[in-house]
Amino acid sequence: MNIKKIIAKKRDCLKLEKSEVDYFIAELVAGKIPDYQITAMLMAIYINGMEPKELSHFTSAMATSGSVLDLHAIQRIKVDKHSTGGVGDKTTLIVAPMVAAAGACVAKLSGKGLAHTGGTLDKLSVFPGFRTDLSLLEFESVVSKTGLVISGQTDELVPADKILYSLRDATSTVTSLPLIASSIMSKKIAGGADAILLDVKVGSGASTRSKDQAYTLANTMIRIGKSLNRRTHAILSSMDQPLGYTVGNALEVSEAIDTLMGNGPKDVLSLSLQVGSIMLEMAGICTDRQEAIELLDTQIKTGAAMEKWAEMIEAQGGDASLLAQPEQLRRAPHQSDLKAAETGFVSRMDARVIGEAAMLAGAGRKEKNDQIDLQAGVILHKKISDPVVAGETVFTILSSDPKKLHFAATHLQTAIAVSEEPIQPPVLVIDEIF
Ligand code: URA
Numbered sequence: 001m002n003i004k005k006i007i008a009k010k011r012d013c014l015k016l017e018k019s020e021v022d023y024f025i026a027e028l029v030a031g032k033i034p035d036y037q038i039t040a041m042l043m044a045i046y047i048n049g050m051e052p053k054e055l056s057h058f059t060s061a062m063a064t065s066g067s068v069l070d071l072h073a074i075q076r077i078k079v080d081k082h083s084t085g086g087v088g089d090k091t092t093l094i095v096a097p098m099v100a101a102a103g104a105c106v107a108k109l110s111g112k113g114l115a116h117t118g119g120t121l122d123k124l125s126v127f128p129g130f131r132t133d134l135s136l137l138e139f140e141s142v143v144s145k146t147g148l149v150i151s152g153q154t155d156e157l158v159p160a161d162k163i164l165y166s167l168r169d170a171t172s173t174v175t176s177l178p179l180i181a182s183s184i185m186s187k188k189i190a191g192g193a194d195a196i197l198l199d200v201k202v203g204s205g206a207s208t209r210s211k212d213q214a215y216t217l218a219n220t221m222i223r224i225g226k227s228l229n230r231r232t233h234a235i236l237s238s239m240d241q242p243l244g245y246t247v248g249n250a251l252e253v254s255e256a257i258d259t260l261m262g263n264g265p266k267d268v269l270s271l272s273l274q275v276g277s278i279m280l281e282m283a284g285i286c287t288d289r290q291e292a293i294e295l296l297d298t299q300i301k302t303g304a305a306m307e308k309w310a311e312m313i314e315a316q317g318g319d320a321s322l323l324a325q326p327e328q329l330r331r332a333p334h335q336s337d338l339k340a341a342e343t344g345f346v347s348r349m350d351a352r353v354i355g356e357a358a359m360l361a362g363a364g365r366k367e368k369n370d371q372i373d374l375q376a377g378v379i380l381h382k383k384i385s386d387p388v389v390a391g392e393t394v395f396t397i398l399s400s401d402p403k404k405l406h407f408a409a410t411h412l413q414t415a416i417a418v419s420e421e422p423i424q425p426p427v428l429v430i431d432e433i434f
Pocket of ligand 1: 174179180181183184
């Protein structure tokens with residue numbers, strides 16, 4: 001087989017055979033393809049796309065390009081969720097313990113935040129000692145013991161994605177739909193998931209800003225999952241404004257704790273219950289949505305979900321005592337309030353701008369290896385459709401660095417708009433796709 005011929009086929013819009021895709025990925029991981037040929041292939045995929053069957057072969061070859069987690073010893077269905085990236089999206093912190101407490105097995109590989117979006121691993125690192133770098137054996141051991149594990153991608157899993165992603169970043173091919181879909185799904189499959197729920201975000205803070213783009217991404221990933229014998233469902237959820245009232249690592253953990261204590265914001269609870277109930281159905285624990293929601297509600301009311309979260313934190317080497325002191329997570333050396341300039345109704349709470357402001361305050365990374373400030377972030381005091389009076393506080397910004405606080409505050413001024421007329425809040429869950 002010849003790499004040049006494979007690239008030429010893709011350049012000419014011809015469909016690659018399984019053997020060609022397998023060869024390309026195997027040679028890629030073996031370090032036998034120079035970067036100029038890999039990037040030529042990436043650009044050909046970016047321009048010409050991939051047929052469903054070809055994409056399924058490509059994803060499968062990526063998923064098996066390194067180690068694959070073998071969780072067969074756990075008899076239950078392993079269910080995972082994936083969000084395509086949002087602002088203030090702390091649902092994994094709520095859903096994973098709730099669903100595991102209800103009897104499902106949740107083995108989740110998560111990522112760190114980049115640019116304006118947050119990452120679950122950063123949020124969990126507020127618990128002193130918590131390890132997000134479990135080896136595959138440790139990962140398997142924690143999930144066997146507790147039914148719940150959340151850790152980072154290891155170098156052994158999907159090495160093809162690591163190579164391709166770094167070159168996508170350098171060649172403006174990150175936004176290619178087949179490359180995004182195969183990147184996400186290969187990691188879910190290598191992570192041992194039998195069932196995968198995708199939360200595809202739509203709106204200003206999402207990578208898919210339009211509903212059309214989000215539907216296409218969701219349907220592409222569902223098709224890949226099903227072709228590889230994984231139960232795969234998706235929801236489309238709004239990311240026109242941040243989820244809940246907090247953006248930033250420690251702040252979001254405190255809001256997740258509030259939610260599991262029964263005092264969380266309505267939108268956070270509602271999305272968590274919706275996502276969690278679908279996961280319970282997919283895991284075969286419940287047969288109907290109402291039964292699943294009631295079971296999840298019981299995990300909150302009895303404290304079982306909080307106990308499960310604490311069990312996971314401890315199993316991964318962390319100190320779970322912060323779960324009992326969420327107020328400790330809302331502190332930072334410097335804080336400043338931003339006031340509304342007009343009276344009326346909030347018509348815009350731009351998720352992207354707020355995410356960027358949180359990043360400028362120190363909560364996120366511009367570059368992959370940037371250090372983050374766990375305390376930094378933004379508290380929202382208003383959401384879209386809320387009445388507001390000129391002079392009222394709309395945002396509180398937190399940071400350990402007064403200069404960063406200033407940059408964040410300046411950036412945030414464009415995040416809000418106020419209208420004279422009342423407006424409707426955005427619909428949170430736009431659609432469910434099976
Ligand atoms: N998340 C991934 O893992 N890969 C992408 O390409 C985009 C989002």
